[in-house]
Each structure stands twice: as structure tokens, then as C-alpha cells.
Amino acid sequence: MAKFTRKGKGGTPAISTASLPDIVFMLLFFFMVTTVMREVEMKIKLRIPEATQIKKLEKKSLVSYIYIGEPIPKYQSFFGTEPRIQLNDKFASVSDIRQFIESERAARDEAEVPLLTTSLKVDDECEMGIVTDVKQELREVQALKINYSTRKKVE
Amino acid sequence: MARRENSDINAGSMADIAFLLLIFFLVTTTMDVDTGLTRRLPPPAQNQDDTEVDVKKRNIFVVLVNSKNQLQVQGELMQIENLKEACKEFVANPNDLENMPEKEEIEIPYFGLYRVSKGVVSLQNDRGTEYGTYIAVQDALIAAYNELRDELAVKRFGKKYDNLPEDQQEAVRDVFPQRISEAEPKNIGGN
Numbered sequence: 001m002a003k004f005t006r007k008g009k010g011g012t013p014a015i016s017t018a019s020l021p022d023i024v025f026m027l028l029f030f031f032m033v034t035t036v037m038r039e040v041e042m043k044i045k046l047r048i049p050e051a052t053q054i055k056k057l058e059k060k061s062l063v064s065y066i067y068i069g070e071p072i073p074k075y076q077s078f079f080g081t082e083p084r085i086q087l088n089d090k091f092a093s094v095s096d097i098r099q100f101i102e103s104e105r106a107a108r109d110e111a112e113v114p115l116l117t118t119s120l121k122v123d124d125e126c127e128m129g130i131v132t133d134v135k136q137e138l139r140e141v142q143a144l145k146i147n148y149s150t151r152k153k154v155e
Numbered sequence: 156m157a158r159r160e161n162s163d164i165n166a167g168s169m170a171d172i173a174f175l176l177l178i179f180f181l182v183t184t185t186m187d188v189d190t191g192l193t194r195r196l197p198p199p200a201q202n203q204d205d206t207e208v209d210v211k212k213r214n215i216f217v218v219l220v221n222s223k224n225q226l227q228v229q230g231e232l233m234q235i236e237n238l239k240e241a242c243k244e245f246v247a248n249p250n251d252l253e254n255m256p257e258k259e260e261i262e263i264p265y266f267g268l269y270r271v272s273k274g275v276v277s278l279q280n281d282r283g284t285e286y287g288t289y290i291a292v293q294d295a296l297i298a299a300y301n302e303l304r305d306e307l308a309v310k311r312f313g314k315k316y317d318n319l320p321e322d323q324q325e326a327v328r329d330v331f332p333q334r335i336s337e338a339e340p341k342n343i344g345g346n
Contacts, residue, residue, distance in 0.1 A: 017170065024173035031180035049287045051294035053301055057189040119191060122286045129282030131289075139199045148290055149191040 044069035044086050047124045051150035062115050063147070064104040066097070068130055069123030083126045085134065094130075097137045121149040192293055200339065214256040216245045216276045220292055222283030235291050242299035246274045246331065265311065265326040272331075279338040293335075300333045307331065 046069050057063055067086040071079040075091075085092045087100045105113050118138060122131055138146060218238070219227040226233045228241055248255035256274035263269045276296055280289055301316070304327050308316040316327055 021169040021173050024170055024177055028173055028177045028180060031177065031184055035180055035184045049290040051192055051290055053192060053294050053297040054190040055193050057191060057193075060189065063189070117193075119189065124285070124287040126286045127282065128280050128284040128286060128289055131286060132280075132282060135196060139196050142198070144196045144198065145193070146196055147189075147191040147193045148293065149189060150290060150294075152190060 040065070040067075040086075040089055042067070042086075043071060043075055043089075043091060044084060045072055045123055046121060048121060048149055048151050049124045050153040051148075052153045054150055054152055057117065057119060057147055059115070062108070062112060063117050063119050064101070065119050065121055066100075066134060067121045068134065069126055083123065083130050085130070094133045094137050097134060098141050101138070101141045101143045115145075116143065117145045117147055118143050119147045119149050192290070192297060194293070194335075197336070210275055211257070211273075213254055214273045214275055216242060216256075216274060218276060218278045218292065218296070220278075220280040220284045220288060222281040224285050224288040226292065235288070235295060238292065238295040239299045239302070242276060242296055243303055246272050246276075246299065247303055248272055248274070261329070263326050263329045265323060266330060269330055271329070274334070276335045277338060278335060296335050297333070300331055300335075303331045304328070 044067055046067060068083055069086075070076075070081055070083055071091070079091055085094065085097070087096060092100070101118070104116065108116065120131070120134070135146070138144070217227075217229055221227070226235060226238065228238060229245075233241065245255055248258070251258070256272045258270035258272050260268050261271045263271075278292065278296065280292075304316045307330060308314060308319055308323075308327050311327075312319055312323055316324060319327065
């Protein structure tokens with residue numbers, strides 16, 4: 001019969017937690033690298049519509065966003081309930097788009113300007129009138145590459 | 156000095172600090188990948204003559220959406236669910252029907268002389284149309300083209316369009332060019 005002998009003083013030896021920080025740091029770095037901090041504060045109600053034929057938007061640095069939707073209740077007393085355009089952190093009108101696109105272009109390298117995409121994040125229930133106006137304005141400033149932001153439809 | 160040997164720093168709290176940071180990043184992370192329907196707007200209309208391109212009536216697939224989100228396709232009411240099939244049939248025109256688009260023989264690599272449909276989808280919406288409906292219509296039209304391309308790619312190359320090499324994709328694109336034109340906005344229908 002073999003004897004089970006305990007070495008040392010008895011009591012289970014503590015598991016070494018020395019590698020725990022390494023593991024946690026690894027996770028930490030992963031999240032740090034993948035994190036995109038939310039850049040703009042949403043001032044509008046935004047429920048993105050669903051679609052099936054979606055494509056991923058490549059090169060986030062080359063995308064400028066235009067948000068359209070009803071102002072959230074906090075701002076409704078001032079801006080009303082009609083759909084409004086939001087550029088960066090501010091409410092804007094259709095005529096501000098020209099300046100917005102130009103400043104987006106100025107911030108980029110000249111060679112990258114033709115690759116700039118404008119992503120339209122528009123609320124599901126918004127009417128097309130304002131979207132059409134925005135599209136006309138984008139045509140005027142030759143910002144022709146657009147992307148209607150949509151979520152993947154769950155089937 | 157009995158404790159002198161055990162002189163390494165206690166690293167036990169390192170994990171706590173790292174966890175704290177980790178949780179902070181976990182909470183602030185937004186992992187959403189931006190996805191959407193990519194379209195190209197037509198360049199601004201210079202003058203009225205430029206925009207009036209002469210396209211025969213049989214080549215145009217007219218899709219109208221009114222302010223009540225109803226769909227009229229080729230003069231008839233239609234549900235969005237049926238739009239994709241209707242568009243596919245129109246563009247492909249498999250039976251060479253009189254009222255469907257003409258075909259033009261074009262030399263295309265991998266396919267040789269191929270009879271390419273001259274069909275164009277014309278989409279017009281009202282200012283009162285809901286954006287969700289508009290996207291659903293756009294999605295159905297793009298889906299129709301994508302499915303046609305997929306079917307052709309599988310038939311010819313045995314692979315889906317997305318998995319083909321670039322030059323074969325281009326050939327398939329030449330067979331079914333995505334021609335979705337949006338009419339200059341008008342305020343049709345009113346209320």
C-alpha cells in the first residue's frame with residue numbers, strides 16, 4: 001500500500017496568483033486598443049433602421065457623420081419636435097453642411113479627400129424631406145460617397 | 156533580521172489595480188462596427204438638359220413611395236416583401252418579354268459575348284416618406300442585384316460573388332451593373 005505523504009507542514013498550498021496581473025493586463029490592453037471613445041453627445045433620438053445588404057464601413061478616420069432625428073425631450077422645449085440635423089455636438093441647419101464638409105476635408109490629407117465618406121445616421125421614423133435636403137446639399141458640395149447607417153436585420 | 160530574505164514587493168494588489176482599469180475600459184468601450192448601405196450620389200445637375208437622359212420606357216423599373224409609405228411599382232401597388240423578386244425578374248428578364256428591358260450584346264471577360272440587360276431602376280419618394288421605409292426599399296433593390304450577381308457567380312464560377320477574385324467580380328458586375336437612379340426630388344402626393 002502506498003502511503004500518501006504530505007510534504008511540509010500540511011494545509012493546501014496557496015495557488016500562485018503572480019500571473020493574474022499578467023492575464024488581466026493582457027485583457028486590459030486588448031480593451032484599450034479596441035476602445036473607441038464616444039465622440040459626440042447624442043442630442044437626438046436615434047433608432048437606426050435595419051437592413052440585410054449591409055457592408056462594413058472601412059477606415060473610420062475617413063468617415064464624417066451626419067445625424068438626423070427628433071431632438072430628445074431635454075432639448076424639445078427649445079428646438080421643437082421636428083427632425084433636426086446634428087453635426088458634431090451641435091444642432092445645425094441644412095446650410096451648415098457645406099461648411100461642415102469643408103472643415104472635414106481641410107482636416108484630412110489632400111490625397112484622402114476623394115475617399116471621404118459621409119455616413120447618414122438617420123432615425124427610423126424621420127421623414128424623407130429633411131434627408132433629401134441633406135442629400136441635395138451633399139451633391140452640391142461634391143461629397144458623393146454616402147452611407148446610410150443601418151443595423152443588421154436579425155432573421 | 157529573520158524577514159530579510161522575503162524581500163520582493165507584494166504584487167497581490169497589482170491585480171486589483173489592473174482589474175479596476177479593465178472594468179473602466181469594459182464600461183466605456185463601444186464595440187459597434189459601423190455598417191450600412193453604401194450608395195453613390197449623382198453629381199449635381201448642371202442644367203436641365205443633362206439630367207434628361209433618354210431611356211426607353213420598357214427599360215425603366217419605376218418604384219414610387221408615397222407619404223403613406225405605400226409602394227407603387229410599375230403602376231401597381233406592391234408590398235415591400237415582393238419588391239426584390241419583382242426587381243430581379245425585371246432586370247434579368249429571363250424570357251425576353253416585350254415589356255421588360257432590352258438586352259445589348261457586350262463583350263465581357265469570362266463570359267464572352269453576353270446579352271446585358273439595359274434595365275434601370277428609378278426610385279422616387281415623397282418628402283413625407285418614412286426613412287425606415289425608404290431604407291427597406293433601397294435594401295430590397297440592392298438585395299435584388301446582389302442575388303442576381305450571386306446566382307450568376309455560382310452558375311459560372313461555382314462560388315458566391317463575395318468569394319471571387321477581383322477580376323471575376325468585375326466581370327459579374329459588368330453583367331449586372333447596379334443601376335439604381337433616384338429621381339430629382341419632387342413633392343408628389345402632398346398629404
